[in-house]
Structures are given as structure tokens and as C-alpha cells.
Amino acid sequence: xxxxxxxxxxxxxxxxxxxxxxxxxxxxxxxxxxxxxxxxxxxxxxxxxxxxxxxxxxxxxxxxxxxxxxxxxxxxxxxxxxxxxxxxxxxxxxxxxxxxxxxxxxxxxxxxxxxxxxxxxxxxxxxxxxxxxxxxxxxxxxxxxxxxxxxxxxxxxxxxxxxxxxxxxxxxxxxxxxxxxxxxxxxxxxxxxxxxxxxxxxxxxxxxxxxxxxxxxxxxxxxxxxxxxxxxxxxxxxxxxxxxxxxxxxxxxxxxxxxxxxxxxxxxxxxxxxxxxxxxxxxxxxxxxxxxxxxxxxxxxxxxxxxxxxxxxx
Amino acid sequence: xxxxxxxxxxxxxxxxxxxxxxxxxxxxxxxxxxxxxxxxxxxxxxxxxxxxxxxxxxxxxxxxxxxxxxxxxxxxxxxxxxxxxxxxxxxxxxxxxxxxxxxxxxxxxxxxxxxxxxxxxxxxxxxxxxxxxxxxxxxxxxxxxxxxxxxxxxxxxxxxxxxxxxxxxxxxxxxxxxxxxxxxxxxxxxxxxxxxxxxxxxxxxxxxxxxxxxxxxxxxxxxxxxxxxxxxxxxxxxxxxxxxxxxxxxxxxxxxxxxxxxxxxxxxxxxxxxxxxxxxxxxxxxxxxxxxxxxxxxxxxxxxxxxxxxxxxxxxxxxxxxxxxxxxxxxxxxxxxxxxxxxxxxxxxxxxxxxxxxxxxxxxxxxxxxxxxxxxxxxxxxxxxxxxxxxxxxxxxxxxxxxxxxxxxxxxxxxxxxxxxxxxxxxxx
Numbered sequence: 001x002x003x004x005x006x007x008x009x010x011x012x013x014x015x016x017x018x019x020x021x022x023x024x025x026x027x028x029x030x031x032x033x034x035x036x037x038x039x040x041x042x043x044x045x046x047x048x049x050x051x052x053x054x055x056x057x058x059x060x061x062x063x064x065x066x067x068x069x070x071x072x073x074x075x076x077x078x079x080x081x082x083x084x085x086x087x088x089x090x091x092x093x094x095x096x097x098x099x100x101x102x103x104x105x106x107x108x109x110x111x112x113x114x115x116x117x118x119x120x121x122x123x124x125x126x127x128x129x130x131x132x133x134x135x136x137x138x139x140x141x142x143x144x145x146x147x148x149x150x151x152x153x154x155x156x157x158x159x160x161x162x163x164x165x166x167x168x169x170x171x172x173x174x175x176x177x178x179x180x181x182x183x184x185x186x187x188x189x190x191x192x193x194x195x196x197x198x199x200x201x202x203x204x205x206x207x208x209x210x211x212x213x214x215x216x217x218x219x220x221x222x223x224x225x226x227x228x229x230x231x232x233x234x235x236x237x238x239x240x241x242x243x244x245x246x247x248x249x250x251x252x253x254x255x256x257x258x259x260x261x262x263x264x265x266x267x268x269x270x271x272x273x274x275x276x277x278x279x280x281x282x283x284x285x286x287x288x289x290x291x292x293x294x295x296x297x298x299x300x301x302x303x304x305x306x307x308x309x310x311x312x313x314x
Numbered sequence: 315x316x317x318x319x320x321x322x323x324x325x326x327x328x329x330x331x332x333x334x335x336x337x338x339x340x341x342x343x344x345x346x347x348x349x350x351x352x353x354x355x356x357x358x359x360x361x362x363x364x365x366x367x368x369x370x371x372x373x374x375x376x377x378x379x380x381x382x383x384x385x386x387x388x389x390x391x392x393x394x395x396x397x398x399x400x401x402x403x404x405x406x407x408x409x410x411x412x413x414x415x416x417x418x419x420x421x422x423x424x425x426x427x428x429x430x431x432x433x434x435x436x437x438x439x440x441x442x443x444x445x446x447x448x449x450x451x452x453x454x455x456x457x458x459x460x461x462x463x464x465x466x467x468x469x470x471x472x473x474x475x476x477x478x479x480x481x482x483x484x485x486x487x488x489x490x491x492x493x494x495x496x497x498x499x500x501x502x503x504x505x506x507x508x509x510x511x512x513x514x515x516x517x518x519x520x521x522x523x524x525x526x527x528x529x530x531x532x533x534x535x536x537x538x539x540x541x542x543x544x545x546x547x548x549x550x551x552x553x554x555x556x557x558x559x560x561x562x563x564x565x566x567x568x569x570x571x572x573x574x575x576x577x578x579x580x581x582x583x584x585x586x587x588x589x590x591x592x593x594x595x596x597x598x599x600x601x602x603x604x605x606x607x608x609x610x611x612x613x614x615x616x617x618x619x620x621x622x623x624x625x626x627x628x629x630x631x632x633x634x635x636x637x638x639x640x641x642x643x644x645x646x647x648x649x650x651x652x653x654x655x656x657x658x659x660x661x662x663x664x665x666x667x668x669x670x671x672x673x674x675x676x677x678x679x680x681x682x683x684x685x686x687x688x689x690x691x692x693x694x695x696x697x698x699x700x701x702x703x704x705x706x707x708x709x710x711x712x713x714x715x716x717x718x719x720x721x722x723x724x725x726x727x728x729x730x731x732x733x734x735x736x737x738x739x740x741x742x743x
Contacts, residue, residue, distance in 0.1 A: 089631065090632055109632070110634075111632035112515055112516035112517050112633065113516075113586030113632065113633045114632045114633075116585070116586060117632055117633070132516050133516035169516060197509055200510040200514070201513070201514065
């Protein structure tokens with residue numbers, strides 16, 4: 001089936017087949033990353049603008065590298081340097097970028113739904129690099145890619161997502177991707193960060209870490225976004241660590257071959273014990289590497305490429 | 315030569331005078347009369363209402379006409395045009411203009427602009443200075459300058475002590491306090507109802523508990539002080555139940571519902587369309603049904619549109635950054651007919667009552683009836699005509715309506731204020 005989407009906005013709107021297509025294309029690009037010469041000419045002559053209106057290091061660098069490895073020109077645009085601080089609206093900023101003959105916009109924005117908003121107003125593809133607490137679809141794709149790489153498939157596997165689910169776009173995108181692929185998802189954390197509303201998304205809501213971890217194939221930790229806590233959703237980082245931090249004792253509740261994942265940036269000693277983050281069960285840095293391949297796949301597909309054409313040329 | 319008006323052959327519905335059947339309506343010099351003589355009939359302006367409903371001009375005690383200060387959204391003139399096109403002849407404007415209506419001078423400006431408008435516009439005054447919730451505004455002075463009620467509009471007074479003193483003080487002047495019930499500590503950054511949909515969309519939730527807490531507070535303060543408090547745009551099932559119990563206890567509480575909370579739910583927000591963003595937000599189907607039940611059993615007293623114009627540029631933003639509010643005057647009657655009469659089997663007369671007499675009675679306004687001697691304010695509408703509402707062709711200066719390009723059934727044909735036709739054949743006069 002050909003890839004038909006111009007924009008990459010959410011995992012929620014993707015079919016299972018589309019998710020598989022992205023994973024397949026990412027697999028081909030991932031093999032290219034292991035070559036001595038990693039650059040391919042797929043997007044030669046195209047210009048991609050990274051419009052990052054919220055601070056980000058790893059996602060922006062990952063998108064930049066992905067675009068460069070596809071031979072595209074990349075321009076990155078940060079919030080503090082942009083005209084948005086002069087009162088220009090998102091729509092006008094994006095229309096100007098389009099008028100500069102950009103071929104694609106990669107948007108990171110604090111407002112949920114803003115990539116969709118832009119996609120309805122621009123003629124060029126829009127790729128969501130994270131919108132508010134809504135979705136971070138490329139992150140979920142790289143997480144699922146990493147799980148499939150290690151586990152073969154996620155179907156029937158038990159995935160535990162632990163942490164601040166309420167404000168996490170990573171959690172939402174992963175929930176959509178994993179449930180579409182037939183995984184069994186449990187979200188765990190303090191009751192104020194893991195509200196019961198999530199049950200409508202076909203996941204199990206739990207506040208009992210021990211029982212959740214005991215049969216998990218993967219535990220995905222989320223960063224505790226203490227800088228976003230406008231009001232006290234939980235008492236303190238210390239209380240969080242003592243109740244929900246993944247330490248050696250709690251890791252011993254896991255199956256021996258269970259994977260530990262984290263989208264980064266990690267707070268060592270808060271949501272995860274430092275040694276665990278560096279242990280052989282941790283695939284945190286492999287996630288980062290796979291992120292480039294997934295973003296190459298997404299940029300390639302949204303620029304009109306087809307999954308079956310990503311044949312490695314030696 | 316007196317101005318003579320004869321509306322004939324209509325289906326006359328006036329709950330106040332218990333009329334519901336075929337008949338005529340007459341007026342001389344802007345007031346209803348029982349009949350015209352044969353000679354007067356020959357000289358009268360005749361409106362043939364055959365096949366149409368003739369009822370009192372509609373009354374809306376909750377609109378925003380944005381003058382002074384935000385006249386790019388609406389003016390007294392364009393707001394009145396929208397009202398007339400929607401069958402409304404009496405409206406009550408909220409004081410969140412720029413500057414706000416917390417002083418007599420600004421009220422005089424509003425009165426001067428309102429006097430030139432084609433419908434009856436009554437202003438309200440602020441509860442507190444600058445709507446800041448810190449110090450009482452001069453209620454007596456505001457009343458003397460024409461304010462018919464007091465409200466801090468969207469900025470609900472958070473201090474229970476200040477609200478207590480406000481309703482006690484306002485009661486001395488027989489002024490009703492209108493409250494937008496929102497505990498702001500529970501709604502920081504909120505963009506829509508808190509629940510399954512906000513969770514899915516990643517938008518910050520506005521829990522109905524934030525409304526319920528203030529509804530309960532106002533009921534308690536009304537009970538304690540004996541003051542009348544009117545609760546604006548009730549959006550939650552629990553708030554309906556709180557009001558129901560308060561009324562059973564004889565507490566002086568009244569409450570309104572908006573057409574949008576009757577017709578729509580949070581499910582409309584799936585595409586982040588800012589034309590469904592308002593405060594209080596659209597809630598769940600259970601809340602919607604509870605509001606309809608509240609109107610049916612008399613728990614809720616009237617329909618108010620919360621007509622809130624915003625310019626297209628203001629609404630064309632990321633969802634979080636777009637302002638709250640939608641316009642509603644031109645669609646209110648059709649939406650209420652659809653939801654209440656057709657879907658929920660209300661009697662037509664009951665809906666008209668909610669939109670005329672009962673709305674007027676909350677603030678004791680001289681409106682909402684066809685009784686002899688009353689102001690000759692009339693709405694003539696076709697309850698069966700289906701039409702497509704195009705907000706860009708509407709009479710409001712703004713077009714931020716969730717019903718844009720929707721088919722509606724029930725269309726206003728003629729609106730009369732003081733015996734003068736202010737809207738007919740789709741045109742404002």
C-alpha cells in the first residue's frame with residue numbers, strides 16, 4: 001500500500017499498517033546508519049525548517065541530523081531568536097517560512113493541536129516534533145522501533161509506562177502506537193499524575209508499582225517535569241523518588257530480560273537510579289540512535305517517498 | 315397621527331397573558347392595545363403572520379457588545395442588529411468592556427451609544443473596582459447611572475468575604491448579582507472540560523467541580539444574606555442538582571442555560587476548532603442532558619446566549635491561545651427550538667417563556683409579554699423554515715459561531731421594538 005500522508009501529526013490518526021510502514025522504512029534507514037558513508041541523496045534540493053518554539057535539544061538535533069543524512073538543507077529556528085517574541089502569530093511565522101520556499105516544517109510547540117492547526121493552513125508538509133501534552137509521534141515511533149528490535153514484536157507484550165503521564169505527550173503517542181500494535185499497556189505513577197481518564201484509551205491505570213513491574217517486558221520511564229508543576233501535583237521530588245523511582249530493589253521485581261527505556265533527558269537519581277540507566281538492560285542510548293532512522297523515515301515519507309524505495313544502495 | 319400596528323392571523327403565544335392560539339396583536343404608539351377600531355385597522359401598518367408564530371420580543375440577559383474599547387469585535391449598533399435578526403428586543407450587556415463599567419462616567423457613554431441602537435439595551439455594572447475582586451464598586455452610583463444588575467462577568471469574585479459583602483450591599487439597592495461560577499484555583503491554564511477528551515487532546519482541563527464549588531458558595535451566601543443571586547450559564551449536572559435543592563429550600567437563586575451547552579458537548583473539540591472554545595466549556599452528554607432536564611422542571615430559569623464576539627484573527631490561533639466565547643444571538647431561537655422542542659418535546663410555549671417572560675423577570679425588566687399596555691416588542695418567526703446559517707453574512711460584526719454553515723430550523727421573520735419594525739425579510743432597519 002502506498003504512503004499517502006503529507007503531514008505527520010499524530011499516532012492516533014495512523015492505522016496499524018501505516019505504523020508498520022514507518023517502522024519498515026526506519027529499518028532500512030537504520031541499516032544505512034551503520035555504513036561508513038551514511039548520507040543518502042533522497043531529499044537533495046529540499047529545504048526543511050525546524051520551527052522549535054519550545055526548548056528542545058535532542059529532538060531538534062535528531063531532526064537536523066536526519067534531514068542532513070537525507071541530503072536536505074536544514075534551517076533551525078529557535079523560540080528566543082524568532083519573531084514570535086515580537087508578537088507575530090504562529091500562522092504568520094509559518095506562512096513566511098513557506099514564502100521562503102521551505103519544503104517542509106518540523107514544528108515543536110507548547111500548544112496542543114498546533115501542528116494540526118498549521119497543516120490546515122499551509123501547503124507544505126508539517127511534521128509534529130511534540131505539541132504540548134498531546135503527541136510526540138516520532139518519539140513513539142522510535143520507542144516502538146527499539147522495542148521491536150529487541151523483542152521482535154510488541155504484540156501481546158506488557159509495556160509499563162511509569163511517571164508523569166498527565167503532562168506527557170510521549171506517553172500519549174506511545175499508548176496509541178502500542179495499543180494499535182496489540183501490546184498490553186499499563187500506566188503507573190502517583191494518582192495525580194495518572195488520572196483515571198486514561199482508561200478510555202485502552203490502558204490499565206495502576207498506582208501499584210510492584211504488581212505492574214512483575215510481569216512487564218518493558219518499563220518506560222518518563223522524566224518528572226518538575227519545572228512544569230505549576231501547583232503541587234505531588235509533594236516533592238524526594239517523595240516521588242521514594243514512592244515511584246526505579247531503584248535496584250524495584251528493578252529486581254522485573255523479569256531478568258525486561259528492557260528499561262527513557263525518552264530523555266533523564267534525571268539521574270530521581271525517576272531512575274543512575275546505575276540502572278547505564279546497565280545492560282537499559283536501551284536509552286539505542287533509542288537515541290534509532291530516533292535518527294525513524295525521523296529520516298518520517299521526513300522521507302512526508303516528502304513523497306515510498307517505503308519500498310528505501311532500498312539500501314551499497 | 316398615532317403609529318398603528320396590526321399583526322394578523324398569526325399563532326399568538328404569550329405565556330405571560332396565557333395566550334396560545336390563532337389571533338391578532340395590536341399596538342398604538344409603541345404599546346400593545348386590546349384592539350383597533352375599523353378605521354384604525356385601515357390606517358394601521360399590517361403584518362401578515364399567517365403560518366407564523368407571534369410572541370413577545372425575545373429577552374437575553376447575557377450578551378457582550380464590546381463598546382467601549384473593543385469595537386472591532388462588536389458595537390452597540392452591530393450587536394443590536396444581531397439581536398434584532400435573532401428576534402431579540404431586549405438584551406442585558408456585560409460590563410467587561412474597556413474600560414470596564416465600574417463607574418458612572420463609562421456607563422453614561424454606554425447609555426448614549428445604546429440609546430441609538432434598534433433594540434433595548436440595558437447595561438450592568440461591576441461588582442468590584444476594575445473587576446479585580448478586591449474592592450466593591452460603587453453599586454448605588456452604578457444603579458443611578460442605569461445598571462440593572464451587577465457582575466464581574468468572567469472574573470468570578472474569588473473571595474467569599476468580598477462576595478458576601480457584595481450581595482449584602484447590592485441588596486440594599488435591589489440589584490441582583492449575576493455570577494459566572496468559576497473557582498479559578500481549579501482552572502489555571504484550562505482550555506476545555508476536564509475528562510476523557512481533554513486527556514486525549516492534551517489540553518488542560520476545567521473540571522466541573524470548579525463551577526460546582528462556586529454554585530454551592532453562592533447558594534450558601536444567598537441563604538445567609540437573603541440576597542438574590544443569579545447564576546450564569548450553568549454547564550454542569552452537579553450544579554443543576556445544587557440549584558434544584560436550593561430552590562426546594564426556598565433560597566433566592568435563579569440560573570440560566572446557554573443554547574450551546576444545550577446543544578453541544580466536548581466531543582465537538584476533537585479537531586481543536588476554536589469556535590467551540592468558550593467559558594464555561596462544553597461538557598459531557600450527561601451534563602447536557604441534566605441542563606435540559608433542569609430547564610424542563612424549572613430548576614433553570616431562562617436561556618441566555620452569552621453572545622461573545624471575537625474577530626476572526628483573534629479566534630484563528632492555537633487552541634490554547636484563542637479567546638473564549640462564541641456569538642449566539644442569531645442562532646439562539648433555532649437552536650433552542652431544535653434541542654428543546656423537536657428533540658426533547660418541550661411545548662413551544664415553554665421555550666418562548668424561557669426566552670421572554672422568565673428571562674425578563676429575573677431582573678424585573680419591562681419586557682417579555684404581549685399584555686395590553688406593555689412595550690410593543692414582538693418576535694414573529696416561522697418555526698418550520700429550514701435555513702443555512704452563514705456567520706459571514708450575519709449581522710454581528712464577528713462570525714465566531716459553531717453553527718456556521720449549519721442547517722437550522724426556525725427562522726425569525728420580523729422583529730418589532732416599540733411598534734417599529736427593526737428587522738424584516740432578512741434585513742435590519
